[in-house]
Amino acid sequence: MEEKKVTIKLKRHLWEDERADRRRQNRLITMIVALMLVAGSLGFIVGRMEGIGNTQVETISHKRTKLERMQNIMNHKWYFSSMIDEVDQKMMDKAYYGMTSFEEDKHTSYMSQEEVELFTSHIDMGFVGIGVQYSEDNGSFVVQKVFKDSPAEKAGVLAGDVFIKVDGVSLEGLTSEEISKMVKGMKGTVVSIEFLRQGNPIIIDITRDEVNNTAYGYMLDEDTGYLEIYSFGSETGKETGVYLEDLNQKGMKNLIIDLRDNGGGYLNTLVDVASHFLQEDTLVIKQVYSNGHVENGYTKGNRIVYADRIVILINHQTASAAEVLALSLKEQYPNTILVGEKSYGKGTVQTTEYFEDGSALKYTTSKWTSPNGIWVNDLGGIEPDVAVKLHDYFYLKVPNLEESSSYEVDSVSDYAKVAQYALDYLGYQVLRKDGYFDVYFKDTLNQYKLEHNLETDGILNRKTLDSIISSVRKNINSDKKNDAQLMKAMEIIDGL
Known part of the structure; x- marks a missing residue:
């Protein structure tokens, strides 16, 4: 849980020659040593400079010399240093990561600029687009949700509308990700989408805007x-x-x-x-x-x-x-x-405290x-x-199957295990759910493929697994009766 954000300044330095590198390197090392001392302190800094004797000065000097030597070795003697872009900055980032990593607190961490952007977008769930959620249904993409005050709602898009074209381009054969990229765009630009509504095609022009969908x-x-x-x-x-x-x-x-x-x-x-x-x-x-x-x-x-x-x-x-x-x-x-x-x-x-270079x-x-x-x-x-528990499928970690990978009879994989649990949830007869791909699972897989217009070759590949997972999402989202926890909530509401 996050409190109000504060911004503090930290200038990012770039090294253009060896002399400048050395000078700026010392400044950064001084900062690291200071932060290390703060991180290792058991009390609070109260603003007094008393009590810093020769022993502490010698300790700081020793740590500084050690860090200087290590950074010099990594910069000039390490074999891979010339192969890494901005190696100095990456070393500094690693120092920051290490300084903030403690087993006692996994929620404290340094974040690079890229990680900050991902972190913020994950919480706000914001983007520039039209403000709908859709799902795949036998090759068609159907609007499931239209978010309040979104560009889509203002333009008249309704749940149940089926995507046909975007800016005149047919969506046949495209993936969900490809359609999403076509629909999203720059704020203020217009996207023309053709939908199928109750069997009739309609074209709606929608002005893209910032959308929050939390x-x-x-x-x-x-x-x-x-x-x-x-x-x-x-x-x-x-x-x-x-x-x-x-x-x-x-x-x-x-x-x-x-x-x-x-x-x-x-x-x-x-x-x-x-x-x-x-x-x-x-x-x-x-x-x-x-x-x-x-x-x-x-x-x-x-x-x-x-x-x-x-x-x-x-x-x-x-x-x-x-x-x-x-x-x-x-x-x-x-x-x-x-x-x-x-x-x-x-x-x-x-x-979260943000630094001037975008990190935090x-x-x-x-x-x-x-x-x-x-x-x-x-x-x-x-x-x-x-x-109330859901089906065991919902407690599995779904791995990412590479486009070039596939599995067939007499193989063992987590992908087969996920597919087995998913097909079991969908009501197919699955005799084992341990990831072993036997001839019986091949028959079940082919049955699913036949019903979903996929080649019945008995092979589990990326396209097939994505289709199975999509079917599970559609099943639980389209019919609330498949959500055991929600059904129990409704029973309680009704006093049953």
């Missing part, structure tokens, strides 16, 4: 709303508010909040979201610092939800800010029930507890009130 909501039935929160990004408070207002207008009496696979996000956003559910000045989170100081986070008075009952879905990937919200509502919103699986158990808060340091500042003082690290995660 939440999505709709009515499951006339009384029950469903709100899915993917991440606690910078705009999630606003996004959830829009969906909750819409659900209220549609007559919501009960609400299911889906926090499965939500890894957390920003601390201030957590408070924004909790404020939609609780009265103003309600305690949401306690931050406890190493010196014993406690900071409390309170709601802001933007309550929207007055539902009779709330069911929150959690799983093993529900973490950090998502766990805070689950516990806060469980403890303070009447008739709140947790359904699913034990959560991840991340009970610490991080702050993400470090732990405190631990958090629920309003009642529960620390999830002590529990190893939050236990649901009602435990």
Whole structure:
């Protein structure tokens, strides 16, 4: 979970000749030594220079000489140094990585500029596009979700529309990734998309814009709303508010909040979201610092939800800010029930400080507890009130199968194992699920291929595995009855 970001300056140096390299090298080494001393300190720096005697000066000098020698060797004697671009900067990055790597805290880390960009985009889930989510269905790409206030919604795109062409180019035979690249583009540009709606082709011109898609909501039935929160990004408070207002207008009496696979996000956003559910000045989170100081986070008075009952879905990937919200509502919103699986158990808060060169340091500042003082690290995660598991397929790590690789009878692989579990979930007869590719699995695989217009050659390749995985996603997304955890939540809502 992230606190407010702070920017500090650190100038990146470039070396143009040996003399300049040496001079700037010394500056960087001095900085490393200073940071190493801070990292190794057991107390706080209080701004006094007393007590630094000759022994400490000699120690610093020794460390500096050692680092100078090591960097000089790596720069000028190491065989591979001439083969690596910006080797100096990469060595410095490795020093930063090492300085911030501790077994005691896997959530503190140095991030390069590229990693910072990935980290931020992962939390905010933002991009420039039209704001839809679609899935493949027997070679066609069907819109599943149209996000609120998105360019697509404003232009009139509806769930169920089928992609036909983008800017006049047929999408037949293209992959989902290829279509995504065609739809996305520069902010303010127009993309012309031809859809098939109820059997009739329509062309819609959509102006691309920035899209945030960290939440999505709709009515499951006339009384029950469903709100899915993917991440606690910078705009999630606003996004959830829009969906909750819409659900209220549609007559919501009960609400299911889906926090499965939500890894957390920003601390201030957590408070924004909790404020939609609780009265103003309600305690949401306690931050406890190493010196014993406690900071409390309170709601802001933007309550929207007055539902009779709330069911929150959690799983093993529900973490950090998502766990805070689950516990806060469980403890303070009447008739709140947790359904699913034990959560991840991340009970610490991080702050990210950005440097002028685009890199950053993400470090732990405190631990958090629920309003009642529960620390999830002590529990190893939050236990649901009602435990419900999904099919075993959903607990497998899906490996990336290379385009050139394939598997057939009498082979063993994790790819076959994933395919076996997936086909079992889809209702096919699978006699073994250990990754061994026998003749019986070949027959099952060919049955799937025949039904999905794939060559029945008895071979598991990238195209086949992608198709199987896509079928699983379509199955659980298109028919909520296939989601055992959601079905249990609806049973609880209905009082069964």
